[in-house]
Amino acid sequence: MKTFGGNWYRQAAIVAACLLPLCGQPAFAERIKDLASIQGVRNNQLIGYGIVVGLDNTGDQTTQTPFTTQAMGNMLSQLGINLTTEQATKLQLKNVAAVMVTAVMPPFSKPGQPIDITVSSMGNAKSLRGGTLLMTQLKGGDGQVYAVAQGNVLVGGVGASSGGSKVAVNHLSAGRVPGGATIERDVPTAVGQGGFIYYELANTDFGTVQNMVEAINRAISPGTARAVDGRRIAVRAPDDIDARVAFLGRLENLDVKPAVGSALVVINPRTGSVVMNQKVTLDPCAVAHGSLSVVVDAGNRATGQPADIQVTQANGSLMNVKAGANLADVVRALNALGANPLDLLAILQAMKAAGALRAELEVI
Template identity: 80%
Template sequence: MNKKNGKWFRQAAMLAALALPMGMQPAFAERIKDLASIQGVRNNQLIGYGIIVGLDNTGDQTTQTPFTTQAMGNMLSQMGVNLAPEQATKLQLKNVAAVMVTAVLPPFAKPGQPIDVTVSSIGNAKSLRGGTLLMSQLKGADGQVYAVAQGNVLVGGVGASSGGSKVTVNHLSAGRIPGGATVERAVSTPLGQGGFVYFELAGSDFSTAQKVVDAINKSMGPGTAQALDGRRVAVRAPDDPDARVSFLGRIENLDIKPEIGMAKVVVNPRTGSVVMNQKVTLDACAVAHGSLSVVVGEQQPGGGADVQVKQDAGSLMNIKAGANLADVVKALNALGANPLDLLAILQAMKAAGALRADLEII
């Protein structure tokens, strides 16, 4: 190969390398494990009552929280320290706090496995920093004990007070104990019934369910999966436990491109937040709210529409854009519309039938 040909090949290779990223489009695919869960594989909530000791005079004011002294009296009696009832009620234990202990029991958890717990004060303790949780039973919804918690509490906040002044950073009345509970009872987690495993989509959507079925049948063979409805997909799985685990692992990592659900606008009046998906559109309408007026014109042949926003000062803004909600929200924000105005306008548009979306208020 001569130098001229070699130079040409090098230039062609450089052009191909530069063009490759430009030609690659993002796949926007998601794994099945991100869209669906296996029926029966779930977490279980645990709760218990506990006592934290070792606080630096930041515990419960026991005259106002009698359950703290009652719990301490019961615990001491179990350890051979017997107090008269009138003595137990007069205890002043500033280094003790009553807490609720919560934890999540993950699926397939076995006895001896550690899990994290969260402790939250139920009295008037000023801080749980530096405390130690005494042995506490964690029960499930059926009243059975599934874990036992104990350990040093980790509090992310800090506080100080002097001369009537007080400074607090973060929250001091709740904390965590990493690995602070030990599982004592396992929960049976069956993987399917009668040779089938059922995948449940996070949201009901017939198009996405069909895409999941197509992806599984294409990878694992025809007839492996079938959609039962818009949320559940039945998958024929091997009977051998080891083969079934490997089979489900391959299915969970299959990529599909899910369909975007119905057009939806989610608004939160408490925070003034508005979130929408790309399916949201508007029909031709005119809206006046307070000092603002909004006019959305008919759809133009080229695909655009006129969106006009007017304020009482006489300023007029013309926007050439598609008749979608994002452009209207952008125009309102440009004029300084507050979140409450925006929420009221959206509700009025929905009531008038101009907002082509499901309006959900949380």
């Protein structure tokens, strides 16, 4: 009897130890900072036109890219080297490439702060590997200069060509310069309006908005947050900037359980990708699908051989598709059809038209 009791207590302790971590963790909860952003706190896109030099004969063919020689002439004139129009048009600099320089200026950026830049060829340069970007002004949407970029371009690829043969690994006409730009002007960013700040969800969802309002009011005090619409939440915040920053730091780490969205199937016909969420269901239906292929042989005109055209349609038997009450059942039913991803695109669209697919179809 003692042995039985000892074993029972031991088994109960093991089960309790296994269930304890599950009881302590919130189910499918996400932080507010992962679900929403503060209105007005945003990135700013910057763009500029620049020149990359120091290439190993992989730059622009300047006879086909006149803007490269024009940019080189303008740059040399600023350095005190003046070329005539005839001299500028005869430049053949295969180690120079015209590029577009882009960057993202984070919110609250201050002068002197470095940011990463992306350099992309806009001419016919074969590779930017080993090149150096010369000083380039980066402008915002208002035409003002917000950063200045310069540095060695890092290209994550390699290539070689000889005798008409060519080999390339990864993309060679674009690269990055880590910390290659320096902020010269900041963008004023207001955190909130008056006594409120506004959170904006990444996706419109009334259920998630309500859950977020309840989480904030429960953690701070009732009435602190209220829903404005299906995407925006107004939160009463302290007026003092130090207290407001601390308040926001506390809010963004609160856990919120996002509401489950509507049933959705996303289709990409270019790649044959099909993605569906957990709310997709199926009603019983019957499906028959057969692929049609057309093969055209142009023949040989020199020998008088005529063209040959063959049309083949694979047999497709009518199959009964069972109802699926959850995602696992839907996947099991679709796999039973034995269709490849491209055929599955047409089958899903036909199911939707027949009313058997309980989900929205979105083509990207």
